[in-house]
Amino acid sequence: MSGRTRAAGRGPAPGAGRVVVVGAGLSGLACALHLRGAGREVVVVEREPHPGGRAGRLDLDGFRLDTGPTVLTMPELLDEALAAVGESTADRLDLVPLSPAYRAAFADGSVIDVHTDREAMAAEVARVAGEREAEGYLRLRDWLTRLYRVEMRSFIDARCDSPLDLVRPDLFRLAALGGFGRLAPAVGRRVRDERLRRIFSFQSLYAGVAPERALAAYAVIAYMDTVAGVYFPRGGMRALGDALAGAFTKAGGAVRYGEAVTRLERSGDRVTAVITEGGDRLACDHVVLTADLPAAHRLLGHEPRRPVRIRHSPSAVVLHLGTDRTWDALGHHTISFGAAWESTFSEIIREGRTMSDPSLLVTQPTRTDPALAPEGRHLLYVLAPAPNLAAGDVDWDREGPRYRDSLVRTLEERGLDGLDASVRTEHLVTPADWARQGLAHGTPFSLSHTFAQTGPFRPGNTVPGTSNAVLAGCGTRPGVGLPTVLISGKLAAARVLAGGGRR
Incomplete structure (x- = not known):
């Protein structure tokens, strides 16, 4: 059985069947850890010979290349996934906080070091742009922090299946904070220096939208980068997948590397087994698919209808x-x-x-x-x-x-x-x-975060017509980025533990 790893651990919860997770990327591994921590039997199937998914790797002439994301923020989400099986980030990773988080170099020759420490960054802004801009930075930082707190608890790290799920007190708090305005003007009202405006808005491009058109709510990405802190794991970003996979197998989970999934076996509205390229049949009570959305839909044999065209x-x-x-x-x-x-x-x-x-x-x-x-x-x-x-x-x-x-x-x-x-x-x-x-x-950045592809309007992690299949990854809710794919995995696990997909 190619590349199979199994570690001794707790047994399955009484009456619970096996969950097969397709893909050992960070969303799949986070999902697997949360499920394993709840006592479920979990098998992860991965086509590559190593974990990580889009956080990939390549060894070339003695150089150890990370081929995917290079910016790590919100490491507490890694800690949350590891804690599900009784471990912690400190057990598995040596995370180095970066100071400065970024160095920004501009065409006029000026350089701004972007610090996540409040006083250090205020001093840097004052040095390059004056005290008035430093005061604006502090207002911007406070706004980013308030925006993040509202969005994380109610709209990012939360189940949001329909527009009605938005109708909660934090929706009105988000509106009062200007979250439904546009990002570039929202940043510009707080800092005037063009260089600072760029530093606090360029991140929207990775969400697939220009700052002038992006919702101000996506300033939370700037919060993660410029307030919460940026880290780097010794050993490279590949260490993230190794850490999550190592904790999962130690807790009794199984990972099968080098095995592509070619089809799903179905009975009525249920997926009954996952079939690998080598012909192995993995019976399952639930399946979690973390592949790019079109690939996941091909496996399911179902392309959901949407009122507007998908934009990548x-x-x-x-x-x-x-x-x-x-x-x-x-x-x-x-x-x-x-x-x-x-x-x-x-x-x-x-x-x-x-x-x-x-x-x-x-x-x-x-x-x-x-x-x-x-x-x-x-x-x-x-x-x-x-x-x-x-x-x-x-x-x-x-x-x-x-x-x-x-x-x-x-x-x-x-x-x-x-x-x-x-x-x-x-x-x-x-x-x-x-x-x-x-x-x-x-594109490695999946669907763009236009209004029509945000929150409940983004493809969900359940599948119409399939009662026990769940989706995870950057194409589903809450969206693109390392923090959000870890949350996606956790939300997918919660779906499974609550009974699965849409009937």
Whole structure:
């Protein structure tokens, strides 16, 4: 039985059947931990030879690459999943708080270090933009904190199946905070400096919406980045999947690696078994599907009808560079902003082309953990937002290498002199590569967070016509991002424990 791992642990709850979780990504593992902690028998089936899902990995010439997300916030959600089986983050991970959380570099040559400590960031804002802006920052921070508290307890970490579920006291508190306005103006009312406005609104792009059009409610992403804190696990982001999977198997759960799921066996409105590529039949009382939504729907043989067309987020080009030097200007995370701003969103989202003056996220994990590269070497992860395959018609297999050269030239012009000559190994990922991994429209960011795809209007984690199948992951509620996929897994587990899907 290929790649099967089983650890001794508690037995199944009396009268409870087996749950099969398809996918050992972070949502699937969080779900499995919560179910195992409740005493359910759980088997996780994963097509890759390791856990993590989109938090992937690649070892190349002695460099240990994280191929998925690089920013970790809200580690208490990891702790919550691990606590379900009696463990903690401290048992499994060595998390390093990053200070600054980001370094923001601008086209005019100015640099702002983004601190999560209130006084340190106020002092930094005063240094670069004056006392008046520092006071505005403090107002912005307080607003972000109040917004987060309202949204987390009632709309993010909560079951929200229909618009009627929104009608609760916190809905009116959210409205009073301006959560249903637009993000960019909401930030702009508190800070006037254009650089600060960018720092506290660029995150909306990863939710698939330009700041001028995004709901102000999505400022909670900026809260997570700039107030709650950014962390990095020693060993790389791959350590997250290893930690969750290790705790799960220690608690008696089973993970079967290297086994793709090809179909679901059904009887009436119930899924009775999961069939793997190798022909194994895993009988189940419930199934949790964490694959990209189109793949999950193909397995279910059901494509739900929606009154409006599904919209996917922009994609990204990621360039991994193993170098023989580093640059003092780089932090662990550096946001390199171009002079252009609003036009970049239009180019990616509306015009379907690459940014003419790109804003880039450059991560140098070896600044925090040198062991991720051979001695004397350094690792860079360059993320450039890009149109998804539905929005644009870029021939990435042809244009990818040219775009790689363009990105390197841009970074050299912005201060990373000699970057190209320093490269000793590299790996390029384009939207075409994401598509080959099975991600719809070649985007790792799934569905965009438009109003019509937010809260109860986002695809839910139950499946009409199927009574015991539950969905989890970034395409379902509450949405995209490491914190939200962990919550998605927890909400999926609660569904199973409450009796399953929609009848």
